[in-house]
Structures are given as structure tokens and as C-alpha cells.
Amino acid sequence: MMQRTQFIDPGRCIGCQACVAACRECDSHRGRSMIHLDYIDVGRSVASMPTVCMHCEDPIAPCAEVCPADAVLVTADGVVQEAAKERCIGCANCVHACPFGVPKIDFEEKLQYKCNLCYDRTSVGLAPWCATVCPTGAIFYGTLEELLAQRPNAVVSDIVVFGEQEIHTGVAIVAPSGYARDWIPGGLP
Amino acid sequence: MSALRRSTEDAAAPRGLDVAASAAGVAAALVTLAAIYLGSRRLRDFDAALIGYATATVFLAFGVVYRYVVWVQSPPARRYLVRGWGSFLSWRNFRDFPTLVPRELFSNLAFQTFIAKRGAGRWLAHQALFWGVTLATLITFPLTFGWIRFDVVPPGSRYAMYLGGVRTITFAPLTWLGWMIFHALDVAAVLVLIGCTYFLWRRFRDREATTGQRLGFDFFPLVALVAISVTGLLLTFDSALLDGQDYAFLAIVHMAVVVLTLVFIPFGKFFHVIQRPASVGVDVYKRTGLEREGVFHCRRCGAPVESAAFVRDLERTMQELGLRFGEWVETCPRCKRTQRGERYLEQVKRGFS
Incomplete structure (x- = not known):
């Protein structure tokens, strides 16, 4: 987990779409929203879940590993950047290899876009847009200590398991108090 | 759960010298040397004043091929290399989709229409940069290799261009054609400066570009291209208006800037020129795959x-x-x-x- 990072708590998400609207303000992908807000069990539940880039650390993000053009760079602070514009060939390997379903692709531009932790803001000490506008704290930005100061009983995990593979992430997921495992299921049946 | 975690050693370990890439790089350097030697008619047409450029090109050949071979060894690049070239050279693809490859080469490599989708200004600037660099490359390499030379045709009113020792065209130096031939590199420099001016402006003012930009990766290539263009134009300025009084000094400065840029190509942003053609193969592979399977x-x-x-x-x-x-x-x-x-x-x- 990165020292100052996002903490995603799907249990707090009310599906208001504020994060989706605010994400469009990010300078690195102006006018396009990179956050995903999915309604999980439509018709039976109001559950919704935001998905940002998890900035995988294990040992290199899968999107970067499968890139044939070395276009996905990881900066020293652990942020997995969106594809370098001069290198990306628009093959979509990253789109389909990402276990979290994060990257998007514009085939006409031959360019991948993805959440880059609002690098224009976080690199100068500001919080990402989504965390700034989230009314319920489903997306929190700060250190683990700052999160626990506000939510002392929260359980935090930076390990997501997909079948036989665990992925360590730079962004953390919050579980309710009493959650016994140190990992979160990734959804792969 | 730690047993499920992959080892970080492979990704973190620094790479040693790659034997296969070194061998390929040395072979490319030797081929370049042989091409210079034979193309200049065993150095008879070789201009010793341009030896710095030729030497840098030999190192460039080694560096580019070394990096290319290292690059295509990664599983995703290797797979696309095989699939891309297989699709590109496939007779079956040519027969079933005869216009696909020419269209890809035209739109993807020559006119880079995908950049127009990212922004009209970026596309125009990149086109100016691309055609300027292409023109300069097509002139500079054959000239510094000694493949092309110019000579006076007796009694002295016309020039002739020799290619590999064979006389091709003759022209009067003071005509439109003569001016274009002797100033083609100036035209290239102006095109490059137009492109670089826009991109430098963008690097300072556009927050999309400034986010995460790096001095060595994003600024240095633009500064290098500007330095090459300006010093190249200064050579013309000096000979046209200053009677060539500082020409020797300016020629060395220009050569130093070009040499440094050439040997930098394998390491930085310029390598995208080598990587970009892969997108043609990938597009052909994906489109033919969709049609067939x-x-x-x-x-x-x-x-x-x-x-x-x-x-x-x-x-x-x-x-x-x-x-x-x-x-x-x-x-x-x-x-x-x-x-x-x-x-x-x-x-x-x-x-x-």
C-alpha cells in the first residue's frame, strides 16, 4: 500500500455519481471520467461500488506487464500512470488483463486511458477529485493513520485474491469491523 | 496467502548485458559500416569532414538494434512481433484484404490520423515535426555515408548529383530546383521548429502534458531538435550573410548536437519512432482475426x-x-x-x- 493513498469502502457507496462527474475535471483526461461506478445487484439491491485504479504492486502492475510497448510506466511513488501517449499502440492488452477492469481505450486515438490517482493533484499534495467530492467517505484519501483516526474499527486490506493469484495493491479496500481475513476476494469464480 | 504471491526478484533485478541483443547490435553496426564502405565506393566519395555523423550512426545502429532485441524478448512484445509480421506478410491477408496494409501504412505511419483524434493542433505540429525529421534523415544519412555527392559539371555552370558514383540529375544552382536541393535541410529545420515550438508551448502551458512530465524524457528531445535546427539554420545564415566567417566553428557545434542526439535515440523518447510501426502489424492482426475467427x-x-x-x-x-x-x-x-x-x-x- 502506498503511504498516502485512496481507501475504497464499497459499503459506504450510495451510487450518487459525484465521483464520476468530478473525475472528468482531472487534467490528464479532461472531459472523460476514468472512475467506474457499478451497480452490483440491480433489481434486488441498491449496492454500488466505485472502482479506481488499484495501482498494483505485485511486483509490477499486470497492465504494465502485458503492455507490448512498455507504455505503462510506474513512477517511483508507486503510481501506475496512464499509457504514455507516444508509445501506446492501442492494442487493448491492458484493458483485458487488468483483474479489476480499470483501463479504458479509445481505438480512434489508439490510446489507453486510466485513473492515474489524479496525478496533477496528488503530486502536489491535493486529494484526487473523486475523494474530494465523495459525500459518504466511500473514497477516502490520506494515510492509514488518518483513516483509522476517523474509523477506528475499520479493517483495511491491500491484498486482493483472484483464483490462485494474490495481488498487492497501492490502493486499499476497507472492510467492516470484524472481517477476519487479511485479503479481499477479487471476484474470479 | 504469501505462497500465492509472485516473486518480485524477476522484475526488480537489474538486467545484465544481453548476449543476443549485443550480437544483433554488433551485426547491425557492421552492416552499417559495410554499407558506408561500399556505398561510398570504398570511401572514394566519403567526405572526411562528416566522419562524426557517420561514426554516430554506427553507434546508433548498435543501440537501436540492441534495444529492439531486448524489447521484443518480453512475452507480449514477442507475441505481437510474431503475429504482427505474420499478418503483415501474409499472402492470404493480402488476397482477402488487399487495401488493409496500404491503408494502415498511410493513416497510421505517414499521416498519423490517430493523433488528429487527440487534437488538431497536436496533429499539425506532429506532422510538421515528422516530415521535417523524415526529410532531414533521408538527406543526412546518405550524404554523411558518402552515398550522395555533388560535383561541378564542366565548364562550371551546373552541378551534378552522384548516387553511389553514378551521375543522376544535373541542375543549375541558381534555379528553383537548385535552391531546393541545397536548402532542403533548411526547409526540414523550419518544419521541425514549427512542431517543436508547439510542443514546447504545450509542455509549459497544457496541464495534460505537464502532469508527470520528465526533463530528460519529455524536454530533452525537443530541446535537442531545436538545437539541431537552429545550428543548422545558422550555417546557412553564416554562409549567406556573414561570408562564412564562423562556418567551421558552427559546423562543429552542429555536428556535436546531432551526434549527441543520434546516440540518445535508443534510450529515450525517440525510440517510439522504432516502436510505432508495431501498431500496423497489431491492427492488421486484430482486424483479420476478427474477420476470420x-x-x-x-x-x-x-x-x-x-x-x-x-x-x-x-x-x-x-x-x-x-x-x-x-x-x-x-x-x-x-x-x-x-x-x-x-x-x-x-x-x-x-x-x-
């Missing part, structure tokens, strides 16, 4: 994912990389997220309780 549909919702060949190949690539969730490729990104949400609801949050 059809689309693969998401296992969960039935939405189209990609071509069946793409899905199969990406699963293999992930397997080779040690990513043990390759079958996840068969699920569309939205269903991946939704299923993760379902597991969170069932196993982590356990409903609203």
Missing part, C-alpha cells in the same frame, strides 16, 4: 470482448508472465468489476447486516 463474447453477459485470437493469445501471454488469472480475460471489464462487487457484498460486507 469472429468476436469472443463475455462469459457472463455476452458482450463482445475482443477477437477470439486476441483472447487466446493474451491468455498465453499472461501465463508466460506468471499471471495466474488468464481466464479472467474471457470476462468483460464491467463483469469483472461487478463480480468483485458481488463477492464483496457476499463475503466481506455480508449484505446490510
